[in-house]
Amino acid sequence: MAHGHAVKRYSGLMDWLTTVDHKKIGILYLIAGGFFFLVGGLEALLIRIQLWKPLNDFVSADTYNELLTMHGTTMIFLAAMPVIFALMNAIVPLQIGARDVAYPFVNAIGFWTFFFGAVLLNVSWFTGSVPDGGWTAYAPFSGTTFNGDHGFDYYVLGLQIAGIGTLVGGINFLVTIINMRAPGMTFMRMPMFTWSVFITSALILFAFPALTVGLAALMFDRVFDANFFDPSGGGNAVLWEHIFWIFGHPEVYILILPAFGVISEVVSTFSRKRLFGYSSMVFATILIGFLGFMVWAHHMFTTGLGPVANGLFSIATMLIAVPTGIKIFNWLFTLWGGSITFTAANLFAVGFIPTFVMGGVTGVMLAAAPADFQYHDSYFVVAHFHYVIVGGLVLGLFAGLHYWWPKMFGRMLNEGLAKLTFWTFFIGFHLTFFVQHFLGLMGMPRRIWTYLDGLGFNEMNLISTIGALLMGLGTIFFLLNVVITAFKPKNAANDPWEDGRTLEWTIPSPAPEYNFKQTPLVRGYDAYWKEKMDGHTEMTPAEPIGSIHMPSPSILPLFMAIGLFITGLGLMYSHGEWGKIAGIEAGFVVGGIGLIITFACMIIRSLIDDHGFHIEPEELQDKGVKA
Amino acid sequence: MSAHSHTEGQLPHEPEKATLEGRNKILGFWLFLGAETVLFGTLFSAFLALRDQVLDGPKSQELFELPLVALATGLLLTSSLTSVFATQALHMHKVKAMIWWLVVTVILGLGFLGLEIYEFSNYVHEGHGFTTSAFSSSFYTLVGFHGAHVAFGIVWISLLIGQLAKKGLTVTTAPKAYVAGIYWHFIDVVWVFIFTVVYLMGKVG
Numbered sequence: 001m002a003h004g005h006a007v008k009r010y011s012g013l014m015d016w017l018t019t020v021d022h023k024k025i026g027i028l029y030l031i032a033g034g035f036f037f038l039v040g041g042l043e044a045l046l047i048r049i050q051l052w053k054p055l056n057d058f059v060s061a062d063t064y065n066e067l068l069t070m071h072g073t074t075m076i077f078l079a080a081m082p083v084i085f086a087l088m089n090a091i092v093p094l095q096i097g098a099r100d101v102a103y104p105f106v107n108a109i110g111f112w113t114f115f116f117g118a119v120l121l122n123v124s125w126f127t128g129s130v131p132d133g134g135w136t137a138y139a140p141f142s143g144t145t146f147n148g149d150h151g152f153d154y155y156v157l158g159l160q161i162a163g164i165g166t167l168v169g170g171i172n173f174l175v176t177i178i179n180m181r182a183p184g185m186t187f188m189r190m191p192m193f194t195w196s197v198f199i200t201s202a203l204i205l206f207a208f209p210a211l212t213v214g215l216a217a218l219m220f221d222r223v224f225d226a227n228f229f230d231p232s233g234g235g236n237a238v239l240w241e242h243i244f245w246i247f248g249h250p251e252v253y254i255l256i257l258p259a260f261g262v263i264s265e266v267v268s269t270f271s272r273k274r275l276f277g278y279s280s281m282v283f284a285t286i287l288i289g290f291l292g293f294m295v296w297a298h299h300m301f302t303t304g305l306g307p308v309a310n311g312l313f314s315i316a317t318m319l320i321a322v323p324t325g326i327k328i329f330n331w332l333f334t335l336w337g338g339s340i341t342f343t344a345a346n347l348f349a350v351g352f353i354p355t356f357v358m359g360g361v362t363g364v365m366l367a368a369a370p371a372d373f374q375y376h377d378s379y380f381v382v383a384h385f386h387y388v389i390v391g392g393l394v395l396g397l398f399a400g401l402h403y404w405w406p407k408m409f410g411r412m413l414n415e416g417l418a419k420l421t422f423w424t425f426f427i428g429f430h431l432t433f434f435v436q437h438f439l440g441l442m443g444m445p446r447r448i449w450t451y452l453d454g455l456g457f458n459e460m461n462l463i464s465t466i467g468a469l470l471m472g473l474g475t476i477f478f479l480l481n482v483v484i485t486a487f488k489p490k491n492a493a494n495d496p497w498e499d500g501r502t503l504e505w506t507i508p509s510p511a512p513e514y515n516f517k518q519t520p521l522v523r524g525y526d527a528y529w530k531e532k533m534d535g536h537t538e539m540t541p542a543e544p545i546g547s548i549h550m551p552s553p554s555i556l557p558l559f560m561a562i563g564l565f566i567t568g569l570g571l572m573y574s575h576g577e578w579g580k581i582a583g584i585e586a587g588f589v590v591g592g593i594g595l596i597i598t599f600a601c602m603i604i605r606s607l608i609d610d611h612g613f614h615i616e617p618e619e620l621q622d623k624g625v626k627a
Numbered sequence: 628m629s630a631h632s633h634t635e636g637q638l639p640h641e642p643e644k645a646t647l648e649g650r651n652k653i654l655g656f657w658l659f660l661g662a663e664t665v666l667f668g669t670l671f672s673a674f675l676a677l678r679d680q681v682l683d684g685p686k687s688q689e690l691f692e693l694p695l696v697a698l699a700t701g702l703l704l705t706s707s708l709t710s711v712f713a714t715q716a717l718h719m720h721k722v723k724a725m726i727w728w729l730v731v732t733v734i735l736g737l738g739f740l741g742l743e744i745y746e747f748s749n750y751v752h753e754g755h756g757f758t759t760s761a762f763s764s765s766f767y768t769l770v771g772f773h774g775a776h777v778a779f780g781i782v783w784i785s786l787l788i789g790q791l792a793k794k795g796l797t798v799t800t801a802p803k804a805y806v807a808g809i810y811w812h813f814i815d816v817v818w819v820f821i822f823t824v825v826y827l828m829g830k831v832g
Contacts, residue, residue, distance in 0.1 A: 233764070
C-alpha cells in the first residue's frame with residue numbers, strides 16, 4: 001500500500017456484493033442472465049406445451065397471456081442483454097490491453113440496477129398481477145382502462161430500473177474503448193468483438209433514453225393519471241408505438257451486433273486465418289448501427305402511416321441487408337481455405353451463419369410493406385424473430401461462452417458434452433421454428449392461447465413443441481457441462497485453444513485482477529498472432545513493472561439499486577392499497593424512502609474520495625505465474 | 628494510471644484533464660449528455676404530438692404568461708454565464724472566485740426554480756392540472772423534467788461548493804466542477820428549446 005490507504009478487501013459473499021472488478025461483474029451478469037434465461041425458457045416450454053394440440057387447456061388463457069408477455073420481456077431484457085454484458089465485461093478490457101473499465105464503480109451500479117429491476121419485474125409472479133399485454137406493452141392495453149391490476153406497473157418500473165443499468169453500462173464501455181486502449185491499439189487494430197461492443201454501446205446510448213421516456217410516460221399514465229396514451233384524455237396510442245420502436249428497433253441491433261463480433265473472433269481463430277475483410281467488417285457494423293435508427297416504423301406498417309412513410313421505411317429496412325450480406329460473405333471467405341477445427345465453439349459459429357441468413361431473408365420479406373400486411377401478427381413473424389434472436393444471438397452467445405469459458409473461469413468445458421449441447425440445441429431450434437414460418441403463412445395468428453382442430457395446424461404445432469423440448473434438453477446438457485467443469489482443476493493454459501490471436505490469450509486464465517502485469521505494446525491487428533508469427537511467445541511490454549493502482553470495492557452500488565427497487569415497489573402501491581401514513585399514501589412514503597437511500601449513497605460516493613489501493617511489484621512476482 | 632502525475636502542491640495547467648480518471652469523467656459526461664439529448668428529444672416529440680389536445684382545459688394562448696417566463700429565462704441564461712466564469716476561475720486556479728461564481732449560479736438557479744413553481748401553481752389554479760388533458764400531461768412532463776434537472780443541478784453544485792471549500796482545487800475536484808459546468812450549460816440549452824417550442828410557439832400557434 002504505497003499511499004498508506006488501508007482498504008478493506010473482502011472475501012466470500014461480501015467480495016461478490018462489493019466487487020468492482022469487471023471480470024467478477026461479468027460472472028455476476030452471467031449467473032443472473034443465465035438464471036433469467038432459464039426462467040424465460042421455462043415460460044417458453046409452458047407456452048409450447050399449451051400449444052402442442054388443438055383446444056388444449058394446460059394453462060388458462062389469462063396465464064397464457066402472462067407467460068408470453070413475460071417470456072418476451074424476460075428473454076430480451078433480463079437474459080439476452082445481461083449475458084451480452086457478461087461477455088463485454090469479461091473480455092473487452094482484456095482485448096484492448098486495459099487494466100480495468102473506465103468506471104469500475106458505475107459498472108457495479110449497472111449490474112445491481114439490472115438485477116433489482118429484473119427481480120422487481122418477476123416479483124409480479126408472486127403478487128399475482130403479471131403483465132399480460134405482450135412485451136411491446138402497446139397502449140391502450142397497457143393503460144389502466146384495460147389493465148387495472150398492477151401487471152404493467154411491474155413492467156414499467158422493473159424495466160425502468162434495469163434500463164438505468166444498461167445505459168450506464170453502455171457509457172462505461174464507450175469511454176473504456178475510446179480512452180483506455182493499450183499503446184499501439186489503434187481503432188483499426190481493435191478485435192472485431194470489441195468493435196461490435198463499441199457500436200452496440202453507442203446504440204444503447206442513443207436508444208435507451210427513448211425507452212426511458214416511454215416507460216416514464218406510461219408510468220405517469222398508470223400511477224399519476226396522466227393522459228399520454230389514453231385517447232379519452234386526448235392521448236395518442238400510436239405515440240407509444242413510435243416511442244417503443246424508436247428504442248425497440250435499435251435494441252435488436254444492440255442484441256445482434258455483439259453476436260456478430262463473437263462469430264468473427266471464433267471463425268477467425270478456428271480457421272487459423274486473419275478475419276477476411278476486416279475493414280469492411282468494421283464499416284458494415286457501423287452502417288448497420290446507423291441504419292438501425294432509421295427503420296423503426298417497419299414494425300408499424302399496418303398502423304396506417306400511409307404509403308409514403310411505409311415505402312421509405314421499407315427501402316431503409318431492405319438497405320440493411322447490404323452490410324449484413326457483407327458480413328456473411330466475409331465469414332464465409334474467412335472459413336474458405338482455412339485449416340478449420342470444429343470445436344464446439346466453432347460449431348456454434350458455423351451453425352450460426354446459415355441460420356442467421358434464413359432469419360435475414362425472412363426479414364427482407366417482412367420489409368416489403370404490402371407483403372407485411374399478410375405476415376403481420378402471424379407465426380411467420382414469430383419464426384422470423386426467433387431465427388435472428390435465437391438462431392443468431394443465442395448461438396452467438398453459446399459460441400462466445402464456449403470460446404471464452406477458460407478465460408473467464410480457468411477451466412475448459414468438456415468438448416464432447418459441448419458438441420452434444422450444440423447438436424440438440426441446433427436441431428431442436430430448427431424443429432421448433434422452421435415449421436412456424438408455414439404456420440404463419442397458413443394463417444395462424446401469434447399470441448393466441450389455443451386453436452381449433454381441422455385447420456391444418458396440428459402436426460406442425462406438435463413438431464414445434466418437440467423441438468422446444470429438445471432445446472430444453474440442449475440447455476440441460478450445457479448446465480451439466482458447467483457443473484462438471486466446475487469440479488475439474490483450474491488448469492487452462494494462457495492460450496488454451498493454441499491459436500489465440502488477440503490480447504486476452506496472452507495473460508493467465510482466468511485473468512488476474514489487474515489483467516496485465518505490464519501493459520502490452522500492440523504492433524498490429526491480431527496483436528498476439530503477429531507476435532507469434534514473429535517468433536515471440538509473449539507481447540512486448542510498453543512499461544516497466546511497477547505498482548498497479550486498483551479501485552476499492554464498495555457496497556454502495558448494491559444499496560443504490562435496493563433503494564430504486566423500494567421506490568418502484570412503493571410507487572406501484574400508491575392508490576390506497578397500503579393505507580396512509582400521516583395523510584400521505586403509504587406507497588409514496590415508501591417510494592420516497594427508497595429515493596432517499598439511493599441519493600444518500602450518491603452523496604456519500606461524491607463526498608468521500610476513493611483513493612483505491614496499490615498492488616506492488618513484489619506481489620506481482622508472487623502472483624504473476626499463478627492463475 | 629497514477630492519480631498524481633503533477634508535482635505536489637502545484638496544479639497542472641488544465642487540472643480537470645490531468646488524470647485519466649478526469650479525462651474519463653469528462654468524456655463519459657459528454658456521452659451522457661448525448662443520451663440526455665435523446666431523452667429530451669423524445670419528450671419534445673411527445674409534447675408536439677399532444678399539444679393541441681387541450682380538451683376542456685385552457686389553451687396555451689390563454690395560459691402562458693410570457694413576461695414571467697421571460698424573467699425566468701433571463702435568470703437561467705445569466706446563471707449559465709456565471710458558471711462559465713466559475714470554469715474560467717478554475718483554469719486560473721482561483722478557488723475563491725470559483726466558489727463565489729458557483730454560489731451566484733446556484734442562487735440564480737433557485738430563482739428560476741422558484742418562478743417555475745409559482746408559474747405551475749398559477750396554471751393549476753386556472754384549471755391546467757397534470758391530469759387535465761394530454762396537453763397538460765405532456766407539458767408538465769417536459770417542463771417538469773427540465774425543472775427536475777435544474778433542481779438536481781442545484782443540489783449537485785451546492786455539494787461541490789462544500790467540497791471545493793474543504794478540499795480546495797485538486798485533480799479530483801477539478802473534473803467534478805468542470806463536468807457540473809457542462810451539465811449546467813446543457814440544462815440551459817434545453818431551456819432555450821423549451822422557451823421557443825413550448826412557450827413562443829404556444830403563444831402564436
